[in-house]
Amino acid sequence: MLRSIMITAAFVVATPAVADSFSIVESRERFVSLVDGRDLTRFGIRLNVGPGGEITGRAFGTRVTGQWDWESGYFCRDLFFGDEDLGPNCQLVQVAGDTLRFTSDRGAGIYADLRLR
Numbered sequence: 562m563l564r565s566i567m568i569t570a571a572f573v574v575a576t577p578a579v580a581d582s583f584s585i586v587e588s589r590e591r592f593v594s595l596v597d598g599r600d601l602t603r604f605g606i607r608l609n610v611g612p613g614g615e616i617t618g619r620a621f622g623t624r625v626t627g628q629w630d631w632e633s634g635y636f637c638r639d640l641f642f643g644d645e646d647l648g649p650n651c652q653l654v655q656v657a658g659d660t661l662r663f664t665s666d667r668g669a670g671i672y673a674d675l676r677l678r
Contacts, residue, residue: 583655583662589631592654601661601675608675616640635667 586592593612600618601608608618608625616627620642627640627647637651653668654661664672 582657583660584657585634586636586654586656586661587634592631592636595656595661595677600678602678603673603675606675607678636663 586595596610597612599609601610606618606620606625608616608620610616610629614628614630616625616629616638618625623643625640625642627638629636629638631637632651634653635651636654637649639649640647650665651667653664655664656662659677660674661677662672662674664670
């Protein structure tokens with residue numbers, strides 16, 4: 562249980578960034594052009610978000626898998642941390658340089674910044 566709380570927090574805890582420099586990623590095509598062939602990274606996390614809707618990677622030594630789709634301007638994902646279902650969530654995506662910001666609950670929740678590598 563504690564590990565699931567840690568990983569959930571790592572995916573959504575706010576990190577410092579200059580909010581003014583972020584622009585909204587409005588389309589699936591733009592999103593795919595940013596992530597295709599690159600990893601999303603953050604301390605302890607390395608994920609690959611594939612153009613076909615798959616999510617694979619590791620977070621703090623545990624396998625992460627899932628699926629995603631683009632719905633009405635939002636990145637909607639269903640994620641697993643090991644065997645634990647973290648559930649679905651649709652997120653606003655913004656970009657600034659090589660950083661993608663994912664804001665939970667269709668932009669109304671908290672955010673996580675991940676670097677494109």
